[in-house]
Amino acid sequence: MVAADIDFITALDRQLFGIDSWPRTMFVDELAQPETRRYIIAELPSGVEHQDREGQGKTVAGYAGLMCVPPIGDIQTIGVLPEFEGRGIARAMLDDLIAEAIRRGAQNIMLEVSSTNPRAQRLYQRYGFEHIHTRRKYYRDGSDGLIMRLQPPVSTTSKDPS
Numbered sequence: 755m756v757a758a759d760i761d762f763i764t765a766l767d768r769q770l771f772g773i774d775s776w777p778r779t780m781f782v783d784e785l786a787q788p789e790t791r792r793y794i795i796a797e798l799p800s801g802v803e804h805q806d807r808e809g810q811g812k813t814v815a816g817y818a819g820l821m822c823v824p825p826i827g828d829i830q831t832i833g834v835l836p837e838f839e840g841r842g843i844a845r846a847m848l849d850d851l852i853a854e855a856i857r858r859g860a861q862n863i864m865l866e867v868s869s870t871n872p873r874a875q876r877l878y879q880r881y882g883f884e885h886i887h888t889r890r891k892y893y894r895d896g897s898d899g900l901i902m903r904l905q906p907p908v909s910t911t912s913k914d915p916s
């Protein structure tokens with residue numbers, strides 16, 4: 755994701771998250787910190803029928819963001835356009851961000867998901883994320899926030915200095 759994407763992504767975020775969507779400034783701030791952030795967009799191959807992002811000739815299907823300050827990685831957001839759900843796009847983006855978090859030294863990867871979003875919870879559970887804490891009434895719609903944690907396996911490629 756780059757600065758030119760922000761208007762489009764802010765509108766998409768509003769569509770997907772409503773009252774809990776991020777203000778534009780949040781995306782601006784996040785993109786301004788590449789040393790601890792990675793934000794990505796999933797694009798469809800050209801030729802797929804869908805409205806193109808104005809002027810850029812790209813077809814956006816979803817977006818996701820990571821904050822990583824080792825040893826903690828945080829999946830900050832993830833969203834897929836309703837018409838492109840169920841094709842593995844969220845999984846592709848999670849694969850990317852989890853790999854990046856590990857590459858940056860994360861030993862715990864955290865995320866927060868609404869108690870009223872079983873679909874997203876299932877997706878995370880399949881990756882091995884475990885529900886470790888509940889923040890009561892965390893979301894503005896009154897739903898609880900479930901904090902989930904993934905502890906990726908320690909890399910076996912690093913050499914034992916002894």
Ligand SMILES: CC(C)(COP(=O)(O)OP(=O)(O)OC[C@H]1O[C@@H](n2cnc3c(N)ncnc32)[C@H](O)[C@@H]1OP(=O)(O)O)[C@@H](O)C(=O)NCCC(=O)NCCS
Nearest residue numbers: 770832833834839840841842843844845866867873874876
């Ligand atoms: C939650 C969300 C990100 C999932 O995105 P997605 O791209 O549909 O997710 P995936 O396709 O990777 O996987 C989800 C489902 O599709 C299925 N799937 C994955 N690859 C598939 C493929 N190639 N073909 C068909 N189905 C597939 C998965 O088995 C899974 O099924 P299930 O959840 O119905 O059991 C999306 O629904 C979304 O943006 N929702 C609104 C915003 C939101 O809730 N974000 C999460 C906040 S924490």
